[in-house]
Amino acid sequence: MTxxxxxxQRLRAxxxxxNVPHPxxxxxxxxxxxxxxxxxxxxxxxxxxxxxxLEEASGQLxxxxxxxxxxxxxANDELLLSALxxxxxxxxxxxxxxxxTPGDLRAFAAAADVGLSSAAAAIAETGSLLIASGPGRxxxxxxxxxxxxxxxxxxxxxxxxxxxxxxxxxxMPANMTFVSGPSKTADIEQTMSIGVHGPKQLSVIxxxx
Amino acid sequence: MTATMREFRDRATIAIEDVRLQTALEAATGRFCTARAxxxxxxxxxxxxxxxxxxxxxxxxxxxxxxLEQFERQATAVGAQxxxxxxxxxxxxxxxxxxxxxxVTLVTKSKSxxxxxxxxxxxxxxxxxxxxxxxxxxxxxxxxxxxxSHIIAPAIHKTKEQVAxxxxxxxxxxxxxxxxxxxxxxxxxxxxxxxxxxxxxxSGGNLAVAETGSVVLxxxxxxxxMVTSAPPVHVAVIGIEKIAxxxxxxxxxxxxxxxxxTGQPMSIYTTVVTGPxxxxxxxxxxxxxxxxxxxxxxxxxxxxxxxxxxxxxxxxxxxICPVYREAGGxxxxxxxxxxxxxxxxxxxxxxxxxxxxxxASSLCGxxxxxxxARIDLPRMxxxxxxxxxxxxxxxxxxxxxxxxxxxxxxxxxxxxxxTAMGRWGQRPLLQNGRLTLxxxxxxxxxxxxxxxxxxxxxxxxxQGEV
Ligand code: SF4
Numbered sequence: 001m002t003x004x005x006x007x008x009q010r011l012r013a014x015x016x017x018x019n020v021p022h023p024x025x026x027x028x029x030x031x032x033x034x035x036x037x038x039x040x041x042x043x044x045x046x047x048x049x050x051x052x053x054l055e056e057a058s059g060q061l062x063x064x065x066x067x068x069x070x071x072x073x074x075a076n077d078e079l080l081l082s083a084l085x086x087x088x089x090x091x092x093x094x095x096x097x098x099x100x101t102p103g104d105l106r107a108f109a110a111a112a113d114v115g116l117s118s119a120a121a122a123i124a125e126t127g128s129l130l131i132a133s134g135p136g137r138x139x140x141x142x143x144x145x146x147x148x149x150x151x152x153x154x155x156x157x158x159x160x161x162x163x164x165x166x167x168x169x170x171x172m173p174a175n176m177t178f179v180s181g182p183s184k185t186a187d188i189e190q191t192m193s194i195g196v197h198g199p200k201q202l203s204v205i206x207x208x209x
Numbered sequence: 210m211t212a213t214m215r216e217f218r219d220r221a222t223i224a225i226e227d228v229r230l231q232t233a234l235e236a237a238t239g240r241f242c243t244a245r246a247x248x249x250x251x252x253x254x255x256x257x258x259x260x261x262x263x264x265x266x267x268x269x270x271x272x273x274x275x276x277l278e279q280f281e282r283q284a285t286a287v288g289a290q291x292x293x294x295x296x297x298x299x300x301x302x303x304x305x306x307x308x309x310x311x312x313v314t315l316v317t318k319s320k321s322x323x324x325x326x327x328x329x330x331x332x333x334x335x336x337x338x339x340x341x342x343x344x345x346x347x348x349x350x351x352x353x354x355x356x357x358s359h360i361i362a363p364a365i366h367k368t369k370e371q372v373a374x375x376x377x378x379x380x381x382x383x384x385x386x387x388x389x390x391x392x393x394x395x396x397x398x399x400x401x402x403x404x405x406x407x408x409x410x411x412s413g414g415n416l417a418v419a420e421t422g423s424v425v426l427x428x429x430x431x432x433x434x435m436v437t438s439a440p441p442v443h444v445a446v447i448g449i450e451k452i453a454x455x456x457x458x459x460x461x462x463x464x465x466x467x468x469x470x471t472g473q474p475m476s477i478y479t480t481v482v483t484g485p486x487x488x489x490x491x492x493x494x495x496x497x498x499x500x501x502x503x504x505x506x507x508x509x510x511x512x513x514x515x516x517x518x519x520x521x522x523x524x525x526x527x528x529i530c531p532v533y534r535e536a537g538g539x540x541x542x543x544x545x546x547x548x549x550x551x552x553x554x555x556x557x558x559x560x561x562x563x564x565x566x567x568x569a570s571s572l573c574g575x576x577x578x579x580x581x582a583r584i585d586l587p588r589m590x591x592x593x594x595x596x597x598x599x600x601x602x603x604x605x606x607x608x609x610x611x612x613x614x615x616x617x618x619x620x621x622x623x624x625x626x627x628t629a630m631g632r633w634g635q636r637p638l639l640q641n642g643r644l645t646l647x648x649x650x651x652x653x654x655x656x657x658x659x660x661x662x663x664x665x666x667x668x669x670x671x672q673g674e675v
Binding site for chain 2: 002003004006007008010011012013014015016017018019020021023024027040044098099105106110123125126127128133134135136137138139140143161162164165168171172173174175176177178179180181182183184185186187188189190191193195196197198199
């Protein structure tokens with residue numbers, strides 16, 4: 001008998017009819033999703049910048065890149081980012097746009113100063129960004145560089161995990177990560193240390209459209 | 210590993226005498242407890258949430274076969290390969306087999322209790338494949354050649370000086386400063402190279418979602434993302450009980466997991482893996498494998514111990530447990546320590562190997578109180594104690610006393626005779642009207658018990674005195 005058959009047979013022999021509880025409904029309410037998102041993310045050492053328009057957001061992005069002293073930036077190819085056309089806007093920087101720039105994405109991302117992306121959604125309660133894989137959206141862009149910068153339109157904010165699940169439609173991407181702060185550890189003497197394997201800095205530019 | 214009474218006592222004594230370890234344990238568990246309480250306090254409806262979670266976990270286990278089959282169907286539909294393993298050896302063979310077929314010599318691992326449980330690292334090393342743990346705490350204990358001492362903080366027992374010495378040795382240097390940010394940076398650099406070079410990433414799974422065939426991994430460091438994104442092959446090893454039928458269930462699970470574990474509203478990274486990379490994805494693994502591990506779990510379904518399978522390994526019961534807080538994780542002689550370990554280790558690995566663990570508890574009930582699934586750990590500890598006696602695994606003295614007690618209490622005549630004997634026999638031990646135990650049971654001389662009263666309640670009643 002295969003392992004599969006054996007395990008399933010044993011489980012089936014003990015099967016019982018039970019009442020499945022109704023799904024939990026979100027009870028969370030926030031007056032201002034943006035404020036809650038910013039508060040939650042700032043509490044875990046993320047940085048949040050607020051902008052009134054995409055234009056202002058791109059100004060803040062330019063300033064941020066300058067402050068970071070960024071030279072090499074790797075960016076996901078997302079509708080929102082291409083509207084910005086960052087490579088034309090900041091021609092002094094070395095850009096790698098996923099799927100557009102020829103060359104080794106992985107090697108570039110591993111040596112990049114900043115990874116730039118948008119998000120599929122953002123959860124206000126926990127200050128989490130939903131980063132999904134897909135065409136033009138590399139996993140390594142948001143993971144390997146020491147700084148991850150996210151351009152986030154305010155319309156993508158939702159209340160909590162339950163509202164996200166309720167609104168979720170279609171199929172799952174191969175990889176979806178809820179990012180809720182810069183990488184951290186407390187594994188040595190329970191002392192918090194930022195930036196182990198993932199980005200050491202997470203900056204979100206949250207803008208109104 | 211095993212935990213007989215003597216082994217447990219000896220290992221616990223070492224821990225209790227280690228002043229530095231005691232301080233570290235007290236600080237860490239205390240901090241986790243405070244953070245957990247604060248996080249739960251922010252959700253006024255959390256008690257209802259826990260009730261619902263328990264009901265969901267119980268309902269899932271009652272119908273586990275169906276959920277596992279659905280998971281398998283969905284995962285296979287998106288291109289993942291699902292494997293089933295009856296035990297540790299079978300699971301190890303599956304994982305090493307995948308590595309060998311792909312010609313892998315280096316694998317990176319993110320933290321996984323399931324792979325600790327089956328000693329996967331030993332199996333990989335024997336097959337000539339180098340496993341590198343990448344959770345900082347796990348890596349530290351891997352370098353030290355030790356076992357984890359806490360489910361979510363495996364290196365709780367190590368000082369920064371010890372970590373600096375281990376890293377220096379690994380780097381081939383004579384010395385490194387014992388500075389935590391600097392040590393973290395060293396780990397980042399050394400492990401980054403491994404992530405990029407590894408031919409395969411191995412992870413556990415905090416849960417698997419049947420509805421979409423997804424495996425969910427929770428980390429703070431980002432190593433979970435690395436092992437599922439950088440290497441060309443990803444293998445997840447996950448216990449068959451860790452299934453959430455739907456995403457609604459998964460959301461409930463995730464809402465309680467990090468809050469109960471570290472007091473975070475959400476861990477830094479919650480990664481959902483649904484099959485290998487799709488057409489058009491710029492990166493990601495070409496192959497994703499999920500190994501569903503039984504290893505004694507299916508035997509528990511339908512038994513009086515089924516409830517233990519509701520556990521989500523948050524570690525809250527460890528942090529609150531007065532025995533764990535003194536004895537530390539290593540005393541338990543199992544990857545699973547604390548109250549959850551005291552119940553799970555004998556059930557998965559054999560009561561005869563872990564006869565001490567059902568006794569490693571004062572039955573104070575704090576674990577049940579904090580468990581997100583409200584698992585009745587004290588009940589199961591008592592059931593296991595009864596099993597020890599029933600299976601003749603208790604010590605001869607305990608066996609004799611238990612059987613004697615049973616005999617005495619069955620008949621009122623015998624009871625009266627024995628208590629009369631006791632009243633007479635206690636005299637040499639009486640001091641100021643209290644029973645003082647002999648020195649062997651009373652090393653500090655402080656233990657006193659109330660004595661047997663001159664007249665029993667029954668006698669008082671009969672004589673009209675009450
Ligand atoms: S038994 Fe409960 S408290 Fe303990 S680790 Fe499991 S889920 Fe957490």
